[in-house]
Amino acid sequence: xxxxxxxxxxxxxxxxxxxxxxxxxxxxxxxxxxxxxxxxxxxxxxxxxxxxxxxxxxxxxxxxxxxxxxxxxxxxxxxxxxxxxxxxxxxxxxxxxxxxxxxxxxxxxxxxxxxxxxxxxxxxxxxxxxxxxxxxxxxxxxxxxxxxxxxxxxxxxxxxxxxxxxxxxxxxxxxxxxxxxxxxxxxxxxxxxxxxxxxxxxxxxxxxxxxxxxxxxxxxxxxxxxxxxxxxxxxxxxxxxxxxxxxxxxxxxxxxxxxxxxxxxxxxxxxxxxxxxxxxxxxxxxxxxxxxxxxxxxxxxxxxxxxxxxxxxxxxx
Numbered sequence: 001x002x003x004x005x006x007x008x009x010x011x012x013x014x015x016x017x018x019x020x021x022x023x024x025x026x027x028x029x030x031x032x033x034x035x036x037x038x039x040x041x042x043x044x045x046x047x048x049x050x051x052x053x054x055x056x057x058x059x060x061x062x063x064x065x066x067x068x069x070x071x072x073x074x075x076x077x078x079x080x081x082x083x084x085x086x087x088x089x090x091x092x093x094x095x096x097x098x099x100x101x102x103x104x105x106x107x108x109x110x111x112x113x114x115x116x117x118x119x120x121x122x123x124x125x126x127x128x129x130x131x132x133x134x135x136x137x138x139x140x141x142x143x144x145x146x147x148x149x150x151x152x153x154x155x156x157x158x159x160x161x162x163x164x165x166x167x168x169x170x171x172x173x174x175x176x177x178x179x180x181x182x183x184x185x186x187x188x189x190x191x192x193x194x195x196x197x198x199x200x201x202x203x204x205x206x207x208x209x210x211x212x213x214x215x216x217x218x219x220x221x222x223x224x225x226x227x228x229x230x231x232x233x234x235x236x237x238x239x240x241x242x243x244x245x246x247x248x249x250x251x252x253x254x255x256x257x258x259x260x261x262x263x264x265x266x267x268x269x270x271x272x273x274x275x276x277x278x279x280x281x282x283x284x285x286x287x288x289x290x291x292x293x294x295x296x297x298x299x300x301x302x303x304x305x306x307x308x309x310x311x312x313x314x315x316x317x
Contacts, residue, residue, distance in 0.1 A: 035064045036237060039076040039085040042069055042267050043176050044120050044195040045112030045221045045280045046089050052248035054262050061240040069266075071175055073222065074146045080105060086230055087241065089222045091150045092294035092313070096304045099313050107223040107314040108231055109242035110283030111249075113290060116210065116217040118278045120195040123155065124205040126183050131190060131208065134162035143174035143182055143191035150212070150221065150294065151192050153303050158211035180204060196269045199277035216293035221280065223291070223314075231315055239317050242286070249282025286316065 040049045049067050052058055058065040070076045073090040080088040081103045089111055098105050114121070123142075125131045131140070137159065144151040152171055159166040174182050179191040180201035190208055198205065212219075224245060231238045252259040256279055264271035283290070288310040298304035 034234070034237075035066055036087060036234075036241070037066045037068055037085040039068045039070050039079050039088040041072060041076065041089070043197065044263065044277075046073075047263055047266065048111065048245050048248045048252065048282055049089075050266050051252050051259055051262055052244050054265075055248065055251065057244045057248055061244050063237060063240055063244070072145050073149060077105070080225070080227070087224060087226045089224055091222050092220065092291050093149055093153065093298045093303050094146075095223075095225055095313055096295065096298060096308045097148065099308060100304070100306045104228045105225050105313075106228045106231060107225045107291075108238050108286070108317055109224040109245050110220060110286045110290065111222040111224055111245070112220070112280040113283050114212050114215075114219055114221050115281055116213050118281070119210050119212060120198075120278050120280050121151070121192060121212055121221070122198065122210050123158065123190055123208045124179075124183070124193050124198065125190045125208050126204055127206050129189065129206075134159050134164035134209070137190055138164055138168040140189035141170040141172045141187070143172050143179050143188040145174065145176055145192070145194070147171055147173055148303055150215070153297060153301055154211035154215055155192055156301060157214040157297060158209055161214050162209070195277050195279070196263060196267055196274050199273045200269045202273075215297050218290065219293045220283070220290045223286075228315070231317075235317070242317055245282075246284045250284050252279075252282050253284075286314070288314070 038049050040046045053065065053067055068085050070079060073094055076088040077090045077094050077098060079085045081098060095105055095107060131137060142155055144155055146152060155171060156166045159169055172188055174191065176194045176197045179193045180197065182188050183191055184204060192211060257275055260274040261271055264274045291310060295304065295308060299307065
């Protein structure tokens with residue numbers, strides 16, 4: 001089980017980024033501010049920066065942005081802590097623990113919102129799997145994208161709520177893009193998969209449950225963050241970035257067909273699959289009430305090791 005390091009050496013950062021898929025996507029604009037490096041991932045709730053880039057929103061806001069594709073929220077946060085990127089996307093548990101370990105990160109804009117009515121992260125098994133309930137997973141492994149994050153804790157909560165002994169279930173870290181293959185091979189018995197990879201493999205998989213529902217019916221899957229000193233040095237850029245993210249989210253919420261084409265171009269998944277799948281809702285403001293359910297469950301299960309408040313982990317611009 002990996003833990004957030006208290007310090008990051010240059011050698012460690014090079015190793016981390018060398019082990020994960022990294023793609024830099026320049027905004028191709030004349031710099032009106034210092035270049036801003038934004039880390040994001042190639043799954044549905046992390047694609048707001050891609051929408052903003054393709055729509056020219058960064059350029060219109062006078063922002064010189066370089067997008068950096070990283071494997072998952074944990075790797076994005078490690079890059080931000082090491083100074084390899086300026087702005088990242090991550091969940092409340094990851095950032096709370098970073099702050100508790102002395103890394104001065106802070107959320108400044110809302111990101112993707114989980115809604116129980118349209119889940120885009122669900123627990124799946126193969127269609128011919130004998131697993132039909134939480135108890136059937138005892139003695140088996142379950143794939144999650146990151147152990148110490150929403151994915152890991154939601155599976156643990158779902159197992160307990162549904163009568164299973166979570167101590168008899170092993171959680172195993174697997175990138176979203178590799179989960180369907182791991183299920184088919186039998187490496188794991190179930191996996192907490194996310195879109196668009198769920199829909200891309202829908203012929204092989206079936207739903208087992210919605211672990212995120214055990215946290216709340218609505219909460220932030222991720223938010224945008226930066227180091228506090230970066231926000232303090234660049235208040236105008238932070239405000240403009242938050243406006244761009246909300247504009248991109250508003251556009252994606254209202255234009256599923258068009259945003260599906262952008263998502264397909266980044267993920268290399270057929271656009272027809274993306275158009276047919278459930279899509280994340282993106283926030284258009286920053287709300288503390290959507291952070292609190294994640295803090296509460298993180299504290300309950302000890303994944304947030306010390307109490308934190310909204311003020312400890314976020315700034316309001």
